[in-house]
Amino acid sequence: MITGQKSTSNALDLGWLRDFVERWEEAWNSHDPERLLALMTEDVVYEDSAWPTTMHGHAEVRPFLHSIWKAMPDLRFEFADGPFVKPGEQAAAFYWRGTGRFTGPLDPPGFAPTGKPLEFFGADFQEYRDGRVSKLRIVFDNMDVARKLGLLPAAGSRADRAGATAQRLAMRLRSLRRP
Numbered sequence: 001m002i003t004g005q006k007s008t009s010n011a012l013d014l015g016w017l018r019d020f021v022e023r024w025e026e027a028w029n030s031h032d033p034e035r036l037l038a039l040m041t042e043d044v045v046y047e048d049s050a051w052p053t054t055m056h057g058h059a060e061v062r063p064f065l066h067s068i069w070k071a072m073p074d075l076r077f078e079f080a081d082g083p084f085v086k087p088g089e090q091a092a093a094f095y096w097r098g099t100g101r102f103t104g105p106l107d108p109p110g111f112a113p114t115g116k117p118l119e120f121f122g123a124d125f126q127e128y129r130d131g132r133v134s135k136l137r138i139v140f141d142n143m144d145v146a147r148k149l150g151l152l153p154a155a156g157s158r159a160d161r162a163g164a165t166a167q168r169l170a171m172r173l174r175s176l177r178r179p
Contacts, residue, residue: 012085012128017092020131021083024124025096028077033065041134048138049122050145052108067107072100072118080121090128097121098140102149114150 020039027036037058040046046055048064055061069075075098082094101117122140126133146152153159 010088010090012090012092014085016131017083017085020128021079021092021094024133025077025079031069031073031075033062036065037061039132040136041129041132044133045135047136049140049142050138070104071106071111071113072102073104075100091126092128093123093125095121095123111149111151116148116150118145118148120145120148 024036024039027039030036040058040061043057044055044061046061046064048055050068051064055064077096077098080095080097083092084094085092097119098121099117099119101115103113103115105112120140122138125137125139127135143152147154153163
């Protein structure tokens, strides 16, 4: 049962959850990795569509946080909707809005800063144990973010169409090489 939870069922206490979500937002916006990690279990399983691998535990999450905050030192989040509780489980989801400016290197994969501003929307799917997040999945539209940051060409632009043409040509050439 989650610390501070008043119910004897396995359902989340909504008062606790609202307080937790507020502390979660404040921790993200503090840019203090230890403050955010304190809200996660030591063995947290953390999936973020911005990172190439699933992270396990604080030791793997910490470099991700440093990388994101180095790339966007002014990155901020605010909750947009929710939280939505998964009935009968220690799980909830919520939508958020993120803003920032890409002024530092993004590694991995090694992108140079473009200086472009960013506004994007996503969702957190969280599972809780002992009053902390034990499993986290963060999802958002990576292609939209990449376009806004200047890492991909604008949708429908000449460069976008040229990329699609090059991809089709590559697939045709690949099919000719197959037995």
